Amino acid sequence: AQSVTQLGSHVSVSEGALVLLRCNYSSSVPPYLFWYVQYPNQGLQLLLKYTSAATLVKGINGFEAEFKKSETSFHLTKPSAHMSDAAEYFCAVSEGRTSYDKVIFGPGTSLSVIP
Amino acid sequence: DGGITQSPKYLFRKEGQNVTLSCEQNLNHDAMYWYRQDPGQGLRLIYYSQIVNDFQKGDIAEGYSVSREKKESFPLTVTSAQKNPTAFYLCASWDRGYTGELFFGEGSRLTVL
Numbered sequence: 001a002q003s004v005t006q007l008g009s010h011v012s013v014s015e016g017a018l019v020l021l022r023c024n025y026s027s028s029v030p031p032y033l034f035w036y037v038q039y040p041n042q043g044l045q046l047l048l049k050y051t052s053a054a055t056l057v058k059g060i061n062g063f064e065a066e067f068k069k070s071e072t073s074f075h076l077t078k079p080s081a082h083m084s085d086a087a088e089y090f091c092a093v094s095e096g097r098t099s100y101d102k103v104i105f106g107p108g109t110s111l112s113v114i115p
Numbered sequence: 116d117g118g119i120t121q122s123p124k125y126l127f128r129k130e131g132q133n134v135t136l137s138c139e140q141n142l143n144h145d146a147m148y149w150y151r152q153d154p155g156q157g158l159r160l161i162y163y164s165q166i167v168n169d170f171q172k173g174d175i176a177e178g179y180s181v182s183r184e185k186k187e188s189f190p191l192t193v194t195s196a197q198k199n200p201t202a203f204y205l206c207a208s209w210d211r212g213y214t215g216e217l218f219f220g221e222g223s224r225l226t227v228l
Contacts, residue, residue: 009155034216043119043205043219044158090157092217102173103217105150107157 002027002093004106012112019078021109023065023091026072033074034092034103035065044090050074061085086113117142119220121206126225128193128200136191136223138206146209147189148217151175151202158205164189193225201227 007022025031032051036044048059055067061084065076074091091106119140128134140147146165150158160173164183178197183189193200206220 036219041124041203041222041224043121043221044207044217045219046216049216102160102163103148105158107155 002031002102002104004091004093004104006089006091006106006109008109009107010110010112012114013081014114015083016080019063019076019081019085019111021076021089021091021111023074023076023106024072025074025091025093027093030069032094033065033067034094035059035063035074035076036090036092036105038088038090038108040087047076047089081111081113083113083115086111119206119208119218121204121220121223124221124223126223128225128227130227131195133192133194134200134225136193136204136206136225138189138191138220139187140189140206140208140218140220141187142208142210142218143186144208144210144218145186147183148207148209149173149179149181149189149191150205150207152205152222153202161191161204200225 003026005024034049035047037047038044047063048057050057050067058064063078088108088110090108092103094103122137148163149161152158159175161179162181164170170183180192204223207217
């Protein structure tokens with residue numbers, strides 16, 4: 001069965017500092033992996049996705065993530081945090097390929113950016 | 116612009132009442148989903164539908180019901196049998212093409228008084 005863990009329910013960084021949000025997954029087949037961002041009282045927006053192409057994936061707003069099969073990880077990074085990055089971040093995994101499969105979400109990490 | 120519209124955004128309900136949350140999409144997606152979000156628990160799948168007139172229970176379907184009479188619409192009814200209905204509800208649809216990603220609505224916040 002698929003599962004997702006996110007280390008740290010809350011992360012605080014200073015403005016301009018590196019952002020690192022951790023995600024580990026379990027999957028019986030090569031997965032699709034996603035990072036979504038959610039601002040208060042809004043829906044989720046896709047930041048980036050891994051679909052078995054390049055292992056280093058670049059997304060919107062300067063975020064990127066690296067798929068490491070040996071570590072079953074898909075950590076999200078951004079070199080320099082901005083105040084507007086403060087939000088909830090969700091890692092998700094899906095085994096879907098040509099047909100639907102369930103998308104499993106991690107519990108989320110709340111990112112705070114300190115001025 | 117294509118997207119997913121959820122209504123109402125905020126809803127208050129008295130205990131013992133059923134309430135229906137609307138979800139409409141104009142993305143021409145076949146599959147649609149309802150998730151429930153509680154603080155610290157991520158998103159949990161309530162129901163999903165791959166095609167019109169067909170739907171399946173997710174992980175927490177008890178106390179909820181859905182219908183899928185049109186491709187564009189997937190309403191969720193929170194019944195009086197749901198023990199703890201106060202939550203943020205998110206509707207999503209699935210892009211079965213290359214991107215394989217979920218598209219989300221803005222959510223509906225239900226509060227039971």
